[in-house]
Amino acid sequence: MIEQIIFIVISLFTLMMGWIVVSNNNLFHAALALMASFLGVAGLYVMLDAGFLAMAQLLVYIGAISILIIFAIMLTRRMMQTEESPFNSQPGLAGITAVSVFAVIAFIFWQMREFWPLGAGEGAMPPADKSIILGSVAKLGEYFVSPDAFVLPFEVASVMLLAALIGSIWVAWPKTEDES
Amino acid sequence: MEFQVPTINILLIAPAAIVAGWGVLLMLIELFISDEAQEQWRQIVPGLALVGLALAFIQTVGLWGYDGGTFILADGHPMIVVDNFATFLNIIFLLTGALTIFISVDFLRRTGLERPEFYMLMLFSISGMMLMGMANDLILVFLALELLSIPLYIMSGLAWPRTDSEESAMKYFLLGAFSSGFLVYGIALTYGATGTTQLPGVMAGIANGGSLALAGAALLLVGFAFKVAAVPFHMWTPDVYQGAPTAVTAFMSVGAKVGGFAAMLRILIIALPGLGDVWAPALAVLSALTLIVGNVVALVQPNIKRMLAYSSIAHAGYILIAVASAPASPDGVSAALFYMFAYLFSNMGAFAVVIAIERKTNEGVMLDDYKGLAKRHLGLALAMAFFMLSLTGVPPTGGFSGKFFVFKAAIEANLIWLTIVGVITSAISGYYYLRVVYTMFMQDGDGEVAAPEALKWTVGFAVLVTAVLGFIPGPWFDIARQAALQGMQMVAGG
Numbered sequence: 001m002i003e004q005i006i007f008i009v010i011s012l013f014t015l016m017m018g019w020i021v022v023s024n025n026n027l028f029h030a031a032l033a034l035m036a037s038f039l040g041v042a043g044l045y046v047m048l049d050a051g052f053l054a055m056a057q058l059l060v061y062i063g064a065i066s067i068l069i070i071f072a073i074m075l076t077r078r079m080m081q082t083e084e085s086p087f088n089s090q091p092g093l094a095g096i097t098a099v100s101v102f103a104v105i106a107f108i109f110w111q112m113r114e115f116w117p118l119g120a121g122e123g124a125m126p127p128a129d130k131s132i133i134l135g136s137v138a139k140l141g142e143y144f145v146s147p148d149a150f151v152l153p154f155e156v157a158s159v160m161l162l163a164a165l166i167g168s169i170w171v172a173w174p175k176t177e178d179e180s
Numbered sequence: 181m182e183f184q185v186p187t188i189n190i191l192l193i194a195p196a197a198i199v200a201g202w203g204v205l206l207m208l209i210e211l212f213i214s215d216e217a218q219e220q221w222r223q224i225v226p227g228l229a230l231v232g233l234a235l236a237f238i239q240t241v242g243l244w245g246y247d248g249g250t251f252i253l254a255d256g257h258p259m260i261v262v263d264n265f266a267t268f269l270n271i272i273f274l275l276t277g278a279l280t281i282f283i284s285v286d287f288l289r290r291t292g293l294e295r296p297e298f299y300m301l302m303l304f305s306i307s308g309m310m311l312m313g314m315a316n317d318l319i320l321v322f323l324a325l326e327l328l329s330i331p332l333y334i335m336s337g338l339a340w341p342r343t344d345s346e347e348s349a350m351k352y353f354l355l356g357a358f359s360s361g362f363l364v365y366g367i368a369l370t371y372g373a374t375g376t377t378q379l380p381g382v383m384a385g386i387a388n389g390g391s392l393a394l395a396g397a398a399l400l401l402v403g404f405a406f407k408v409a410a411v412p413f414h415m416w417t418p419d420v421y422q423g424a425p426t427a428v429t430a431f432m433s434v435g436a437k438v439g440g441f442a443a444m445l446r447i448l449i450i451a452l453p454g455l456g457d458v459w460a461p462a463l464a465v466l467s468a469l470t471l472i473v474g475n476v477v478a479l480v481q482p483n484i485k486r487m488l489a490y491s492s493i494a495h496a497g498y499i500l501i502a503v504a505s506a507p508a509s510p511d512g513v514s515a516a517l518f519y520m521f522a523y524l525f526s527n528m529g530a531f532a533v534v535i536a537i538e539r540k541t542n543e544g545v546m547l548d549d550y551k552g553l554a555k556r557h558l559g560l561a562l563a564m565a566f567f568m569l570s571l572t573g574v575p576p577t578g579g580f581s582g583k584f585f586v587f588k589a590a591i592e593a594n595l596i597w598l599t600i601v602g603v604i605t606s607a608i609s610g611y612y613y614l615r616v617v618y619t620m621f622m623q624d625g626d627g628e629v630a631a632p633e634a635l636k637w638t639v640g641f642a643v644l645v646t647a648v649l650g651f652i653p654g655p656w657f658d659i660a661r662q663a664a665l666q667g668m669q670m671v672a673g674g
Contacts, residue, residue, distance in 0.1 A: 104395070105395065108391045108392055108394075108395045109392070111390065111391045111392075112390055112391065112392050147188045147251060148251075148252060148253050148254050149253065149254065150319070151251070152193075152251045152259050152260065152320060153259075153317070153319050153320050153323050156308075156311060156320065156323040156324060156327060157323050159200050159204075159304060159307065159327060160304075160308070160323060160326050160327040160330060162204070162304075163301060163304040163305075163327065163330050163331050163334075164330050166207070166297060166300070166301065166334075167301065167330060167331065167333070167334030170295070170297055170334060171334060171337060171340065171349075
């Protein structure tokens with residue numbers, strides 16, 4: 001029960017910070033709220049026994065990506081100064097869409113309540129291999145390089161990241177005269 | 181730990197691995213090219229990229245008839261499936277890449293966009309497309325989709341700092357990321373409903389998945405509908421196709437679309453046949469919307485690239501007819517495969533002519549620029565007319581054969597209303613396709629045409645294949661049928 005309450009508190013914190021991210025006029029404050037929101041997500045991972053994921057979230061999202069965003073904002077003078085409204089002309093329509101999507105998904109999960117917690121009901125839904133979920137990092141590493149597990153997605157991801165890396169350099173590199 | 185023999189058959193993954201590895205290799209070689217040699221390097225990179233595609237092509241064709249998988253998981257299901265379905269699609273992707281290189285070399289040089297990285301990124305994208313057709317696991321499908329898309333985002337921004345190219349890249353990137361979000365959500369819900377991301381496992385568990393499985397399947401469909409530009413998920417297409425450099429537009433109008441359909445077909449047929457009663461009618465409605473919006477909005481486009489963008493939306497609609505009839509008709513999948521093969525050549529050919537007329541980046545792409553093309557360059561004008569007839573679906577062209585098989589499959593599946601929509605919209609499409617022909621032959625105009633040998637050969641090749649597919653479609657359809665059958669057999673065999 002106490003776990004439930006902590007989970008709900010962390011979720012609400014994450015959502016609230018997310019709301020600040022999208023509604024705040026000041027981009028810098030929004031970036032800080034984003035960090036807090038990431039922290040909340042890391043807390044959720046801890047609650048779900050995904051310790052490794054929580055650490056990765058802390059290191060990568062809070063440690064690297066948020067800092068990068070903040071640097072980008074600080075180095076872009078005009079972004080720091082403007083205080084524009086973050087809403088475009090269709091907040092009502094977007095709100096209706098968001099609420100209805102939420103309603104549909106909530107309805108679906110409510111319909112599936114006989115299976116709560118997942119894997120408890122009869123029929124399908126076997127819980128995935130607990131040894132992976134429970135955050136044994138060694139197991140995770142082994143799965144990433146085993147030919148009978150996830151070595152191929154791992155390799156494909158590396159090629160994908162290479163393409164993204166090259167692309168971002170290519171886009172950011174100043175063009176030489178003959179090309180402009 | 182005991183040593184186990186790896187469960188990998190490297191020859192099966194070779195077609196995609198060669199393409200991706202070749203891209204990496206070229207990139208490594210470029211490191212050692214001195215500044216003085218850069219000019220020569222630029223000259224030979226397209227050729228080298230073609231060599232890579234040719235090697236992969238040889239390996240792919242050698243795998244025709246093979247039915248098996250590799251990267252066998254602990255539970256016995258392969259991560260990668262190599263069957264005729266995958267091989268057929270791989271051939272489409274490799275041909276798309278090769279034709280794109282042939283039509284883009286001179287274009288990129290002339291517009292000052294030539295960078296060796298263009299070809300390497302294209303190789304990466306092609307390897308992603310190939311994995312889309314072979315993937316047997318939703319995680320791999322997602323990664324392959326990203327590998328396909330990310331180079332395309334970059335390539336459509338090739339002509340920066342031109343604003344239209346930047347707009348194209350930005351819109352494609354944002355909406356692409358958005359659609360990936362849908363796809364991942366769909367994968368997550370499917371995993372929640374079935375406890376696995378393996379396609380055969382999903383098939384086994386989907387029946388007990390309840391509404392969670394339905395939601396997962398729906399979100400998966402939305403993700404793919406974005407990629408193949410089906411209405412109402414088509415909003416990005418016109419702006420992206422119009423703004424991107426034409427060579428990139430040609431590449432993605434075929435490659436990305438067929439890639440999306442490759443994964444869509446495999447997931448629907450292999451993992452979700454149990455939900456066929458649900459997704460087939462949904463796709464039928466989607467298809468009708470796509471046909472109507474694509475063809476009707478194309479009527480009023482004065483920009484030929486934008487017109488072809490709406491035309492490509494419409495063609496996604498025709499392929500969707502075939503997909504929607506797949507559960508009830510034995511020839512649904514093969515009709516889709518044949519249609520995509522025919523579409524590849526008609527569309528690539530049309531874009532080759534657009535590239536020949538385009539003088540600078542995005543100049544000379546209006547319909548008015550085609551005035552009097554018949555007097556300036558009769559060969560190209562005739563070829564363009566032929567491609568337009570094929571895209572309309574007039575016999576004897578590949579486009580007609582494709583539509584014939586699609587409608588036949590739809591009638592077998594008892595989708596009479598959808599067939600009627602398809603036929604009526606085809607008639608509507610005749611207006612805007614034939615307007616190009618009218619402009620070329622009946623009106624006067626001038627302007628230069630840039631048709632180097634490579635482009636002429638490509639156009640000639642595309643005309644030849646389109647004609648062959650039109651005159652003798654039977655043997656080709658049999659090949660498509662062999663390619664599709666194995667996909668269906670997997671369903672029966674579990």
